[in-house]
Amino acid sequence: MSSSSLCVGVVAPLTGRLAPLGSPLSYVLRRLAPRLAHVRNGARRRDVTVVVRDSRSDPDAARRAVRELAGSDGAHIVLTMAGTRVLPAVTAACEELRVPCVSTTFPWQAYVHTRGAGPGHRFRWTYHFAWGLDDIAAVFADLWELAGGRNAVGCLWNDDLQGDLLRHDRYGFAPVTSPRGHTLIDLGAYGEPADDFRAQVGRMREHGADLVTSAATAADLALFHRQAREAGLRPRLITCSRWLTYPHTHTTRAPGVQGELADARVATLVYWSPGHPYRSGLDGTTCAELARAYRRDTGAAWLQPLGLAHALLETAHHALSVAADPTDRACVAQTLAGTRLDTVAGRLDWTRGPAPNIALLPLVGGQWQHGPRGPRLAVVSNSAHPGVPLTGELTPAR
Known part of the structure; x- marks a missing residue:
């Protein structure tokens, strides 16, 4: 990968017991692939590679996936969702390896608690959007x-x-x-x-x-x-x-x-449905349109994680587009901390969450x-x- 190109890493449950719940993320990755191929940061257009690693629905495999993304793949940001044990394994590994991470589909108190921290703790590298217990x-x-x-x-x-x-x-x-x-x-x-x-x-x-x-x-x-x-x-x-x-x-x-x-x-x-009144800031898709497209393209009914998966990729695209230096992981993490973004899952605001590193979604x-x-x-x-x-x-x- 050249020094000017960017990499988005994704840890997804492609196999194992969580695999049926990973299908919305896989779908959104395919759907948004053309829009994720590059970002325009200021006056500069940068190529983007998306690398997907399988968590195998297992915490140890998820940690290995993060190490590969942070090391040989050179990911500038990592995205993940699903799994009460897998998701915390991904976020903890990202924090340790100093890779910006955005995650979702996990109550925020559990997200903090599984990391061995209290509600007021501020993580530097990892950011989450969800709801609370x-x-x-x-x-x-x-x-x-x-x-x-x-x-x-x-x-x-x-x-x-x-x-x-x-x-x-x-x-x-x-x-x-x-x-x-x-x-x-x-x-x-x-x-x-x-x-x-x-x-x-x-x-x-x-x-x-x-x-x-x-x-x-x-x-x-x-x-x-x-x-x-x-x-x-x-x-x-x-x-x-x-x-x-x-x-x-x-x-x-x-x-x-x-x-x-x-x-x-x-x-x-x-937390998400075709009737939610949101529109993607990346491609203009409404919730209803995304749900219809999922059924048309997969033959399956919409699942709640579909909107959140889309919002994950919207967030990554936004962070790499506005960061002062998107090749600098610390700069990307700092950008996430100040992000306020309208997505197909709703408005994500990491400046006003119930705890540091948290953007709240209503239920x-x-x-x-x-x-x-x-x-x-x-x-x-x-x-x-x-x-x-x-x-x-x-x-x-x-």
Whole structure:
């Protein structure tokens, strides 16, 4: 690579368990390839090479990918998304190797916590855009209230990072939901993957919790729902973040799991949809146009990460276009710290985030509803972002 050319590195889950969730990023890379081939920085036009390395859905492989990008590939900026263990491995490696990095699809408190830092810590090289656990809690409380009343909510949380943070007395759900009159009942921590939820079902019965919230995998949530039904219980509403922000047809191939979750009518958070009122600053694409193009070109329904993947590349293009010296990694990182950019995922502003290195995205509430082409994610609550139109009504299970 010549001294005047630039390199954008991408760490993506091309193989392994996260591969189905990496398809939106792969698609956007193909779609935007002509626009990413060069940038105009001031009066100078610079060639750009995009190098994609496979994380293999594994933290160690992700760290190796970053070392290759930072070393032999000479990346000036690295982009990544997806994976509660993979994403932190990428960002930590970038910080260590002093390579600017932009990431997304991970609550910001978890992003900071997994790095061994507190909310006020300022990283020099790594930047993130997403939402907070508190934002998820607020949206889920909206959904619980739409389902009727302020009953006890059973919390099906694992014994790992995600569950620990959701239980946290400062970052977690309680500080947001308790003042709204909701009583959270911890049903008991479990290991992933789970093989038995009868103890958690028993606590659900004991406390009379007919609402359930979780961050479980599709397979684990389906097992819980089946065992609850077998015990004569049926949650009126299950809210689930993390894996269930994707269609359950993408997160598991097991038809029994898919049928169980379709019956459960799971509600979730929505951070991007075709109805979001945004337009790309790079190519002018609207959310609706991007979703239609994805279906036309892939034959698959849109996924929420699609808009965020597009915004990642918009951010990289912007940083390399406006940095005083885009060949200087430190200069690119400094540019990211002051970035305010309109993207197809919304306005990203790293100057006003809830913590250093964070740009915040708003959330609305959605529910997976049966459609002629499979699961359909309807927006059913938009109090935090009224600009996103409602596309359905919340339907509790009967």
